[in-house]
Amino acid sequence: MGEEVDATAAAAADGGSKPHAVVVTYPLQGHVNPAVHLALRLAARGFAVTFVSTESVHEQTARALGVADPSGYDVFAAARATAAKGGGGGETVAAAMDVRYEVVSDGLPVGFDRSLNHDDFMGSLLHAFGAHVEALLCRVVVDAAATFLVADTFFVWPATLSKKLGIPYVSFWTEPALIFNLYYHINLLTEHGHFRCNEPRKDTITYVPGVEAIEPGELMSYLQDTDTTTVVHRIIFRAFEEARGADYVVCNTVEELEPSTIAALRRERPFYAVGPILPAGFARSAVATSMWAESDCSRWLAAQPPRSVLYVSFGSYAHVTRRELHEIARGVLASGARFLWVMRPDIVSSDDPDPLPDGFAAAAAADGRGVVVPWCCQVEVLAHPAVAAFLTHCGWNSILESAWAGVPMLCFPLLTDQFTNRRLVVREWRAGVAVGDRGAVDAGEVRAKIEGVMRGEEGEVLREQVGKMRATLHAAVAPGGSSRRGFDELVDELKRRCGGGGGRH
Structure with a gap:
């Protein structure tokens, strides 16, 4: 959001030979939204993008729009058309936005009720989904030297697959840096008895780098559980083993909101705070992402x-x-x-x-x-x-x-x-x-x-405080802002590393 890109420069990037980003979104609404708009940002900065969703998310999104034939529906078509006309703003400003759309099975039938059968859904993401993604990557990664993988941190296969294919892995974290940091240091929580024990300690946690103090009751629900054998726990453990193999971490946060946590994470690996990742103009997105039909209020x-x-x-x-x-x-x-x-x-x-x-x-x-x-x-x-x-x-x-x-x-x-x-x-x-x-x-x-x-008076105080937070977010994505600079640095690094290839099929 707020990315005002020179359209001519973006279209001419790399002399017409574009580095290729393969963006794989986690199949939940809250992950799809920022992944779509990150993909649009990359496309607006001259990257060729292959955006990968699941068949189930695709079908549900198409149904929400009343699309008669989901098989032929491309969620990026409207954004592509807007960009071709030179319209839109922010993410869709590139004159020839190069985003291709792919869908892949998550390992379950499209009609399977994932909400009602949560553990089966998560089990398929843990055990089956990676093989389907690997088959797709083998097809769309034509020039490994020009390609990089952007995958949600919660996937359990990105570092392994990217290493196998010889391409960089950008871990995309859709939650605050604090959450990433706590999961990343899950070993410390275990060593100190605040996690993975029958009776976790209840005292304040003061030993996590970049976190001055946090109460056990403020941890993520999965870190408050005593049963750590669930499918979601197995996903978290595997995903953060993979995250340690990421070449870069991109986070949907703002440096001014979490300065000490982000500073600590940057001592671990390249960490880019580029948020808030929102639809251009803070309006209805040019890319339909909603998995339910939207009422006009x-x-x-x-x-x-x-x-x-x-x-x-x-x-x-x-x-x-x-x-x-x-x-x-x-x-x-x-x-x-x-x-x-x-x-x-x-x-x-x-x-x-x-x-x-x-x-x-x-x-x-x-x-x-x-x-x-x-x-x-x-x-x-x-x-x-x-x-x-x-x-x-x-x-x-x-x-x-x-x-x-x-x-x-x-x-x-x-x-x-x-x-x-x-x-x-x-x-x-x-x-x-x-x-x-x-x-x-x-x-x-x-x-x-x-x-x-x-x-009440409390409301007036809150409005004043959230107004300050609003100003911080708006400043971060404005020219010279921390998130704008972070994204510029990420783009420069990825073009340096992957800009020498010949694009894709």
């Missing part, structure tokens, strides 16, 4: 007073229990706030399509103060002047988008990095407040927190 929002709406969304992946959902719903109603609530179809489970309390929708609709939709374009909603606060699960994309728009957060983490992300938002940046705790939330607390943020 603009008319309803336009009818609401400025800074009067609570936006509620718990993201694309984690689930809430029915009990948690009911407590939050009662608290939202009791607060009296206007609200727009995104209720993902499988938010509790894909076999529980209507999990809200009886009468909730009717009560919300009775006076027109609330609306519930299955999905929406989140950046458009957060950018709307009617939105005053965001009740969020603390997914990293959501945090960056909320901060970019200057919207304070009510933080209700559910899973994985979200607990550590909440620590950053609430304790370090003071841009939000905590709501509930693991498995414990009640309507009274929800109501009180909403009232405090929406109408």
